[in-house]
Amino acid sequence: MLAHRRRANGRVRMRSGAWRMTTVSMVELQQLLNKVGGILEVDGKAGPETELAIRDAREAAGLPAGGVDDALVAWLQKQPDPSPVVPTEGVVFIARQEVSSRTNYDHACAKPTWPGGESGVTIGIGYDLRFQGDFESCWAPRLPAATAAALRPWIGKQGSAAAAASLSQYSIPFFAAWDVFTALTLPAEVRSTEGAYGDLMPLPPLCRAALVSLVYNRGPGLGDPGDTTGPRSEMRAIHDLIQKNELDKVPAQFLSMQRLWPNAAGLRARRAAEAQMWQDGLAAAKTGG
Structure with a gap:
């Protein structure tokens, strides 16, 4: 101690x-x-x-x-900040949403997992092998050859508890996961966010973090322009509010999304935290922080 x-x-x-x-x-x-x-x-x-x-x-x-x-x-x-776009506070928020803490990573996330549902086998800091297509450039250079070979059959496939169990002998070192997350995965999510919402840099730093967290979790889709009640309607509403510079109305859209997960307290809490982060970003911008 x-x-x-x-x-x-x-x-x-x-x-x-x-x-x-x-x-x-x-x-x-x-x-x-x-x-x-x-x-x-x-x-x-x-x-x-x-x-x-x-x-x-x-x-x-x-x-x-x-x-x-x-x-x-x-x-x-x-040492440099882990992202030139997302403030370190936001980078850490996203990482903690995925793995909770450094200790929890070692205890529960270092081995391949299956979060359930339509997810694939997941490694590192929320890297889903089913939906990520850059395994060879991201992970192969950072993992032992045997680990990479064992994971390759699960690229693009839905996972299962049995799949995760079959990979339990393999472990992803935390700092390999952090390296992939900050050097490759997070920049890709920033690009994806900007593809949906436009240039992030005019937004206050914590507002950028809230938006990237949302896209990291839900993907960049905005749904149909005329759909005001569908599962993506709030994401489109956020886009429209940013375009109109009505940034103070955005937190309500994060909170409105909670309707989609009546039985998922974690997701509802994440949306509430993102709403608060956006508000904190606006407040900091007003005070010059």
Whole structure:
């Protein structure tokens, strides 16, 4: 465990493995760790997930085992954001929606899974082999040959519990999954989102994140222009509101989509979180944040 003491100013002094001392805001530290795959809830608390992210970051930086020190913070500050379009907060939101946390990934998502329904066998951070067509460029260079060979027969096919069970001997390392997610999958989803909704850059950063999260989860289809009650009607309404620059009306459309999943609390919660993210983006834009 990392020795730490919370100070009155909300900052935490953490003793590193080298017994050096550094003062760093826990919130700022978690935000920095999220740039390199921490996928942390930014709550200002030094819990097990944050400690795991620190260990991972030190290893990635080529630093000896230890805690938080100036060398780690300096390395983290030099790392690029995971996306030039979606803010890191949004990237982490999407990743957490898919795998919940770094620990949960290792326990429940590292092996191929089948989410159910029409999904295919799913690997990494929500990569569905049935609906993704770039396995060879995304995954083959990052996986052992035997793992890639075992997964190939499931490309383009509906999955099943039996399919996932048959692949249980294979595991996808988290940072291979993070690399594919940030370098390939997320940029593809940004392009897909822009194909449906137009250039994202004029939107506030958190609004971009909410929209990419929606498309990542539901796909880019907008349905028929005249359909005001179908399953895609709210997605088209969002498109039209963006075109008219009526951005304050968009959150209601995220919430309206909840009607589609009366028995799926997770999806309803995701739409509510996206609506809040959009509102937060508008608020930040108004205050210059």
